[in-house]
Amino acid sequence: MAQPEVPSPEGDAEERRLIDRSASGDQEAFRQLVLRYHRLVINVAFRALGELSLAEDVAQDVFIKVHKALPTYRHDRPFKHWLHRVAANAVTDALRRRRPVVSLDGMEQPPASAVPDPQDVAARHDLQRAVRHAIANLPPHYRDTIALQAFGELSYDEIARALDIPLGTVMSRLNGAKRLLRERLGDLVRSSDDEVEANTA
């Protein structure tokens, strides 16, 4: 099982001070907190949305929400995980608000070519959009859990801590989520390995 993160006590104490000072309205402290985490949040949003300007807007929303909710934050779980949860909610909301750009049914398989050509890149983008769209349309408990894995790149253990649920529940939710994703993405996840195997047979 994944090893839990062990934050350094000094770093932890410093972060705690920044959080407390931010919660009491100290804008410089909040600036430092944002400085620490803006890359992480923009990255989560970008992985979820695939568009930088939109990702930045969502990241701004995340920090506005965080700023508002900081006075209620308790130090009983890592700030990073709490932030991940706020970010995952914001990005999946944003994802659901967007109209799907491609239809899953009409999608073509990306060509199994070793040399990436523009068509290949476009197909890869379509594929990523399809995955994001499929995640956005999962039932909420599946969606929130897999968003932390797919967009937040958290381990099972970190997801358990972020959502405050047992590890077994994380496993069963990811099981359910991925089963549904495979159903909904259909042929897109019938591995290109199969084609390679078929071609080389």
Add this chain to the structure above:
Amino acid sequence: MLSHATTRDWLIPYADGMLASDERRPIDGHLAGCAACAAELREVRELNLLLVTLPPAPPVAFAPFWLKLQATLPQRRTIKLPTFARYRKLGLAFAVAAIAALAAASAALAAPSALPDNPLYPVKQLEESLQVAVTPSSGQLPLKLYLAGERLREAQAMAYDHKPRLAATSLRAFGVIVNDASAALKHADPRAASEDLKRLRADLDAVERANVTRNDDDADIKQVVAADLDEIDRIEQPEAVTPDPTLIIGTQATPQPTPQPTPRPTPRPEPSDDEHHR
């Protein structure tokens, strides 16, 4: 041998590498003899590949991100006067009036957080003059300290945003405000004053850091920061040591605060670069 159904239940944590070797072994055994489960594992892995290959974000500059965010944050500092509690001697009623005036002015005019490069900045300056005008003399010191801090916040943001001229202008305005408040500071509670000056000094350092970090290392900013630090040093020096005539500059028509009982200035070592005055 593990059943078909049980194997399928464990395929996802198996593919995610979440199982210990003794948990993996029976699944390995089943997969070796079951083509259907092996095919399903390939699908699970392909899905995982799709998920992990979602591309990461390209690098994003922090300063513009922060400035945009900062402009949307509620301006709690606008109504939270610095060291208010410690200036209680100056008159609680007047301070309350000052807070009310600040809050009313902020609500009426929508530019409390505008930075010098914002078209609404003149509105903010107007708002501040209004605040100074309506605040009674005993509320002037907390207000001036607040405004001084505000100038430094602007200077820092401008330095971050590669706008050294605007940063230097805010720094000069800071110098004028602090100079203006110097007499009141010298007569205020020495501990409170010392803490306020310490905070301003730290904010000045932050401006200097922003100037250096943004690779501008602008000479004008450095010079004004040095002059502003000198100003703070002068205020912190014991009264007898600083009969400096330059302190008179900029104290035009400032209402003097209520005289305070015996000032007890914090003793500080004399600054070595005293000839650095503006």
